[in-house]
Amino acid sequence: MASKPARKYWIKWAGLLRVYPTTPIGLDQEAGYVSLNRGSLEITPDDVNKAMQEAVNQTHETIRFAYHAATTSPQKDSLFSKVILACALAPRDELGYFAPADVRDLLYVVVGKRYGIPQYVSHLKKFCESNRTPVMENEGEDYRRQDRFINPLMRTYVVLRGLQEEIIGEDTIQRFEHADDYATVRGQQARLL
Numbered sequence: 001m002a003s004k005p006a007r008k009y010w011i012k013w014a015g016l017l018r019v020y021p022t023t024p025i026g027l028d029q030e031a032g033y034v035s036l037n038r039g040s041l042e043i044t045p046d047d048v049n050k051a052m053q054e055a056v057n058q059t060h061e062t063i064r065f066a067y068h069a070a071t072t073s074p075q076k077d078s079l080f081s082k083v084i085l086a087c088a089l090a091p092r093d094e095l096g097y098f099a100p101a102d103v104r105d106l107l108y109v110v111v112g113k114r115y116g117i118p119q120y121v122s123h124l125k126k127f128c129e130s131n132r133t134p135v136m137e138n139e140g141e142d143y144r145r146q147d148r149f150i151n152p153l154m155r156t157y158v159v160l161r162g163l164q165e166e167i168i169g170e171d172t173i174q175r176f177e178h179a180d181d182y183a184t185v186r187g188q189q190a191r192l193l
Helices: 004-019 027-037 045-057 061-071 080-089 100-111 117-127 152-164 170-175
Strands: 136-139 146-149 182-185 188-191
Touching (some): 045 152, 061 080, 061 152, 080 100, 080 117, 080 146, 100 117, 117 136, 146 152, 152 170
Antiparallel strands (some): 136 146
């Protein structure tokens, strides 16, 4: 049972579970374990945060390895981890594809700086290359390019990791949490599921 202060917090994270239902470990179950381990029957916001951290830590090694290979760069200020996070938040069609244009506003939300499509489309191409352990696949010519995650669990892992590393916060998730599975980002409709 969640405490009154935690109940409001828990409801916010329920939206995350609805939008990203393929969590590696159910956050609700893990939060219950965390609260029991500290000797309480009430789930607190700290329990939810620890559960989220545990979900990231317990993610299958192949997902973690692929993420690491896709985002590692010798350049200290590379955008790989930010671009992949924006891709994970991007609206998708029924087959999981998104267009590079769908990432633009989300990259601004993640980085706080505007980038044109040509500035990050090379990152999307590298996410598809076999020499980097591909995490995405694409379809179409450059001007009609669409990408998607090869493994749908990667999308959830990237979002949870972004939350854990505080690159994004619950406010970012709330922007995409709507009962009709649509979100408005900077006045534009974006389809989430």
